[in-house]
Amino acid sequence: MTTNKNAPLASNPTHTDMDMSPDSASESSFSSSHRLVVLGGGEAGLAVLHALNDQSFASDIALIEPSSYHYNQRAWMEVGTQGTKKERTRSDLRPRIPPNVHWIQDRVARIAPDDRRLTVESNQDISYEYLVIALGTTVLWDRIRGLKDNLGTSGICSVYGYEQSERTWEMIRDFPGGRAFFTAPSSPHKGGTAPLQILREAESLWRKTGVREHTDLFFTIGPTEPDGEPEYAKLLNESPSEDLHVFDGYELTEVRPDAQEAVFSVRKGQSSSQDVLRYDLIHVVPPMRPPALLEESGLAHPSGPMKGYLEVDPASLRHKRFPTVFGVGDAVGVEEVKTAQRARKQAKKVAHVLRRAMQEGA
Numbered sequence: 001m002t003t004n005k006n007a008p009l010a011s012n013p014t015h016t017d018m019d020m021s022p023d024s025a026s027e028s029s030f031s032s033s034h035r036l037v038v039l040g041g042g043e044a045g046l047a048v049l050h051a052l053n054d055q056s057f058a059s060d061i062a063l064i065e066p067s068s069y070h071y072n073q074r075a076w077m078e079v080g081t082q083g084t085k086k087e088r089t090r091s092d093l094r095p096r097i098p099p100n101v102h103w104i105q106d107r108v109a110r111i112a113p114d115d116r117r118l119t120v121e122s123n124q125d126i127s128y129e130y131l132v133i134a135l136g137t138t139v140l141w142d143r144i145r146g147l148k149d150n151l152g153t154s155g156i157c158s159v160y161g162y163e164q165s166e167r168t169w170e171m172i173r174d175f176p177g178g179r180a181f182f183t184a185p186s187s188p189h190k191g192g193t194a195p196l197q198i199l200r201e202a203e204s205l206w207r208k209t210g211v212r213e214h215t216d217l218f219f220t221i222g223p224t225e226p227d228g229e230p231e232y233a234k235l236l237n238e239s240p241s242e243d244l245h246v247f248d249g250y251e252l253t254e255v256r257p258d259a260q261e262a263v264f265s266v267r268k269g270q271s272s273s274q275d276v277l278r279y280d281l282i283h284v285v286p287p288m289r290p291p292a293l294l295e296e297s298g299l300a301h302p303s304g305p306m307k308g309y310l311e312v313d314p315a316s317l318r319h320k321r322f323p324t325v326f327g328v329g330d331a332v333g334v335e336e337v338k339t340a341q342r343a344r345k346q347a348k349k350v351a352h353v354l355r356r357a358m359q360e361g362a
């Protein structure tokens, strides 16, 4: 755990051997308590903190966020398709945190909602009265065989990571033409239709440079439920591109850098098969999943399309079984697009409901 100079770690620290069983006391060395704890200081967590601040809401609030930086993930698209420097997409987190908030620069490891308590990786226990979960999604680079170790080489790129975004620009800019693939996974992913927007941006550049006429363009979409991601179909119909090959029901499972081959698992109705396609450039949007600790803590949807995501009432964003727990942003299991824009709207709603609940002690 790192102590931030400007932010006291905890307003109310106590040694845990006073109030915990010997077993748990030996596991954790220190504890603190806060009226409200926000987990995750990305777009959603910060938006909640600012919405509460806007309402002149003074209380004992802590933020748990390990990163020293704020990342504007939307801008990775500009890095990858326009050559913006990646450093311009990140900034110091400290000035973005409202001054009345205690920043605990650590990573939450466990949540025990029955006890209204959580543990951070440095082994500190923190108890809360109210909890806001804004932990985003986890990108699974290693779910696609051959991807993680070969990103940035052999025509394989992605703007779905800070480090990878600049190399993506070099590959798109220097592409001489050939077979260019852009993939979208079947799992819920952040950025809405960003996987298709990247294709559009690259295509627009290649038109200007004359590369487009030497390029076969492919867009692959992982198999989704019938009510899955409808936006692609709409966008593709609205602005059809010449010679764009759309492969629906195609989930990328492996990249073979030596042969420049992409392996897809293909689902059409009830039948499934495999297809191996040669590429010269492939932009990959990797699968994503909610943070595992939500499932481990019993706070997640146990089944269904939102399995693993935080189980909240979509109207109030309040947890269905733990009424002092709220959720906002990409980690929340509601059937809405996972964007920063959506997270900011959710944050206003959560701040409103939360403020009332805290005032009424509900």
Ligand SMILES: Cc1cc2nc3c(=O)[nH]c(=O)nc-3n(C[C@H](O)[C@H](O)[C@H](O)COP(=O)(O)OP(=O)(O)OC[C@H]3O[C@@H](n4cnc5c(N)ncnc54)[C@H](O)[C@@H]3O)c2cc1C
Pocket: 039, 040, 041, 042, 043, 044, 045, 064, 065, 066, 067, 072, 073, 074, 075, 076, 077, 106, 107, 108, 109, 134, 135, 136, 137, 159, 160, 161, 190, 191, 192, 194, 291, 328, 329, 330, 331, 338, 339, 340, 341, 342, 343
């Ligand atoms: C390429 C790309 C393009 C996009 N385009 C758009 C767009 O055009 N428009 C738009 O609105 N949105 C866009 N998005 C989506 C947008 O960035 C996300 O929806 C938004 O960041 C979600 O906010 P969040 O706070 O839920 O998650 P994040 O911003 O990812 O924040 C999650 C935070 O939780 C922290 N965290 C994770 N685990 C722990 C832990 N165990 N303990 C404590 N903290 C933890 C992380 O460090 C992080 O700070 C795009 C995203 C990408 C990648």
